[in-house]
Amino acid sequence: MSDTATIDPVLREQVVETICDLLPRVLKREVAGASESTTLMDDLGMSSTTGLELVLELEDRLEREISVEDLGRDNFETVGTLADYVAGNLLPEDE
Template sequence: MTDRHVVLRAIEKALAEVLEREVTELSEDTGLFDDLRLDSSSVLELLLLVEDGTGAVVDPEQLDIDHLRTVRSFADYVAGLPAEGEVGP
């Protein structure tokens, strides 16, 4: 499992890169689709960047749209993932 604070920092950094701008006023309630207007290709880029930034390994078979609704739901999902080299639950 990955420290949640590390995950939140990785998400913020990844969003700035994906959106090609500084993300201001980002909160855990910020909607990835509704507020930030991410699309499928930007979500894929976000996933890859967060994996790189945290060492977490996303299993596409376990990923659900509800994990991507808000910064909070995405951070909770990533924080619960095994890091690279760890054995999952």
């Protein structure tokens, strides 16, 4: 897992905003007041299927591929933990 010290805070913030923006689309319902401390499974009832869909939507929106090799249930604890993972595991852009 990547060291959170190496994560670009601006990128992480962008990922948090993007996740919150995508939640209603992925969950197919209104999601009010989502923030980085919102728990995806507990607060929003996200399943592993919707979690995967969210990661795919994130890749699309960020126009970057996310390495999912080490992506586990723990990374879906909160919007913030998912943002940490995504910001630290974006694959280099194709030249």
